[in-house]
Amino acid sequence: MTRVLKTLLIILFALSAFTFQLKASDEHAGADTVSTGKFSTGELIFSHIKDSYEWHITKIGHTHISIPLPVILYSQQSGIHVFMSGKFHHGTETYQGFKIATEGKYARKIVEVMADGTEVKPWDISITKNVTSLFLSILIILLIFISVAKRYSDNFARAPKGLQNWIEPIIIFIRDDIAKPSLGNKNYQKFLPYLLTIFFFIFINNVMGLIPFFPGGANLTGDITVTLVLAIFTFTITTINGSRDYWVHMVNAPGIPWWLKLPLPLMPIVEILSVFIKPFVLTIRLFANITAGHIIALGFYSLIFIFAEKSAAAAYSVSVISVAFNVFMGILELLVAFIQAYVFTLLSAIYIGMAMESHEVHAETH
Amino acid sequence: MITLAVILQVAANMAIAKMGAGIGAGLAAIGAGIGIGRIGGSAVEAIARQPEAAGDIRSNMIVSAALIEGVAFFAIVICFLVLFV
Numbered sequence: 001m002t003r004v005l006k007t008l009l010i011i012l013f014a015l016s017a018f019t020f021q022l023k024a025s026d027e028h029a030g031a032d033t034v035s036t037g038k039f040s041t042g043e044l045i046f047s048h049i050k051d052s053y054e055w056h057i058t059k060i061g062h063t064h065i066s067i068p069l070p071v072i073l074y075s076q077q078s079g080i081h082v083f084m085s086g087k088f089h090h091g092t093e094t095y096q097g098f099k100i101a102t103e104g105k106y107a108r109k110i111v112e113v114m115a116d117g118t119e120v121k122p123w124d125i126s127i128t129k130n131v132t133s134l135f136l137s138i139l140i141i142l143l144i145f146i147s148v149a150k151r152y153s154d155n156f157a158r159a160p161k162g163l164q165n166w167i168e169p170i171i172i173f174i175r176d177d178i179a180k181p182s183l184g185n186k187n188y189q190k191f192l193p194y195l196l197t198i199f200f201f202i203f204i205n206n207v208m209g210l211i212p213f214f215p216g217g218a219n220l221t222g223d224i225t226v227t228l229v230l231a232i233f234t235f236t237i238t239t240i241n242g243s244r245d246y247w248v249h250m251v252n253a254p255g256i257p258w259w260l261k262l263p264l265p266l267m268p269i270v271e272i273l274s275v276f277i278k279p280f281v282l283t284i285r286l287f288a289n290i291t292a293g294h295i296i297a298l299g300f301y302s303l304i305f306i307f308a309e310k311s312a313a314a315a316y317s318v319s320v321i322s323v324a325f326n327v328f329m330g331i332l333e334l335l336v337a338f339i340q341a342y343v344f345t346l347l348s349a350i351y352i353g354m355a356m357e358s359h360e361v362h363a364e365t366h
Numbered sequence: 367m368i369t370l371a372v373i374l375q376v377a378a379n380m381a382i383a384k385m386g387a388g389i390g391a392g393l394a395a396i397g398a399g400i401g402i403g404r405i406g407g408s409a410v411e412a413i414a415r416q417p418e419a420a421g422d423i424r425s426n427m428i429v430s431a432a433l434i435e436g437v438a439f440f441a442i443v444i445c446f447l448v449l450f451v
Contacts, residue, residue, distance in 0.1 A: 284439060285435075342429075342432075343432040343433065346429065
């Protein structure tokens, strides 16, 4: 490091050391920011990771700027309600007997306040932030792929141009390195559309989650319900395409000693459990990777504001480190976005391929 | 008798649960670090032995690292649930 840079860094750190004292934080640090106005890291991180009924863009001065989204509710007591979430005024008001609960079992969700004060959760099929992000990503995916497919269907043998140059290597990569090895040369055609769909869906949604401004920034693949649905798709396709050997081997696998099967069927139990554990692991892996990446980025970002409460100079000096780390984490998260899409698709292909195996000759090892 | 009462009181305390979650997350990080460290080490050794296979080895290394991280994330998710749910 050059002498100038070293001196500059030493001065910055020394400045921050002389302008505040560190105190052990008390229990109420991190309490709600609505009433005290203090910065709350937990609040910031959770509000960015979880779903919400409006799309919060920014805050200028003291006014929040956010896009209100449609709220569609069906209550057992009062029927269907459709209105825009702006009526809630960022969660402070009650509308038509509904409000956004602030604490308890239904925190952050819409509840109906009954006459005696109890909170009842209605059937909630609102267009929330995640659903809106889903629609936007579907729009982007359709735009990309329909335009690329059109170019192919017009003239197949033409040299690729534009978006084709990006899509074609990825499709060939998935076909040659994921589909063909796992599914075999005869069967891969049937499942290639599904594998391509989940790969591009997960990859494009991961990348959109990394973009900090609208229309990106919604944590869609970090929502466990979304990843659960994707895993259920894989589970359904695996189960439907299970060959006879697949089911027979689950109960009576060849090549293992008899005492693992007969008095207490240990191997069958393990096999049947693994049928359900595999999609569960797919769910958790994608959800945890993406959410953890967002939490880390938000954590480094909120470091600046935590130091800002002590002194402005501390905040400026920390912001250098925070931005540097955020850039590094952003690059890493881009890699993780691709890797997680690849691993999800690879494992789905492997599970489908393993379920479809039949007429195998198991080598007898005597 | 007294120690039993103290232990029971400690066991029912939420603060101890949070400390447990913190320790659990740390252990998960250690496990992931050891596992992926071994993968990286073997991969680099294999590349040193046969530099032509570097591409293949690199893809396999990344896939294995992602799978092992999945296991570590299990533990992280459970600790997160303890801390915040």
